Amino acid sequence: MHVSWPRALNENAGATGVLRRTLPLDRVFVRNLELSMSIGVHAHERLHRQTVIINIDIDCERSVGQDGIRSVVCYERLTDQVKELAEDGHIELVETLADRIAGLCLADRRVHRATVRVEKPGAIVGAASVGVEIERHRGMDGF
Numbered sequence: 001m002h003v004s005w006p007r008a009l010n011e012n013a014g015a016t017g018v019l020r021r022t023l024p025l026d027r028v029f030v031r032n033l034e035l036s037m038s039i040g041v042h043a044h045e046r047l048h049r050q051t052v053i054i055n056i057d058i059d060c061e062r063s064v065g066q067d068g069i070r071s072v073v074c075y076e077r078l079t080d081q082v083k084e085l086a087e088d089g090h091i092e093l094v095e096t097l098a099d100r101i102a103g104l105c106l107a108d109r110r111v112h113r114a115t116v117r118v119e120k121p122g123a124i125v126g127a128a129s130v131g132v133e134i135e136r137h138r139g140m141d142g143f
Contacts, residue, residue: 024064025112028073030056030082037086039097039120046090053129054082055117056101061110073108094118094132102136113137 033054038046056078063071081104091097098116105114119131 025059026062026072028058028060028075028078030054030075030079033079033082035083035086038090039092039094040123041092050123051121052086052094052097053119053121053131054101055119056082056105057115058105058111059113060108061112073110078104094120095134098132098134099136102134106136106138109138111138 033056035052035054036049037052038049039052040046040050058073060073062073082101085097085100085104091100095118098118101116101118102114105111105116113135115133115135117131117133119129121129124130
């Protein structure tokens, strides 16, 4: 079936009549970032640091055709920010940690979506790991 150009534009315009441009997005990720931090709701968890494992996936824009660190969302800078967050004091919930990490990701205007997984290995006897995975989007979720 052949779709004429004006019809294709109208279908992409949506209810507002404004053409929505679809940008190509890159996926930047951090896999199995292992940190030691103070986290948990129980009294004994405030006494001893625990290992957390963090995974991050972000969909983001970049400056196509440029070959420089300013043209991309820098995973090194992001992991440094996450490490600082882990050292910033006690956090009770893995959900809170995940939400703060998503906030770090979405602070960069080029990021459209962030998925963050925080795991606590060994927190539950018999389970290899427990934790949470959240997804946050620009334009939603307060970002």
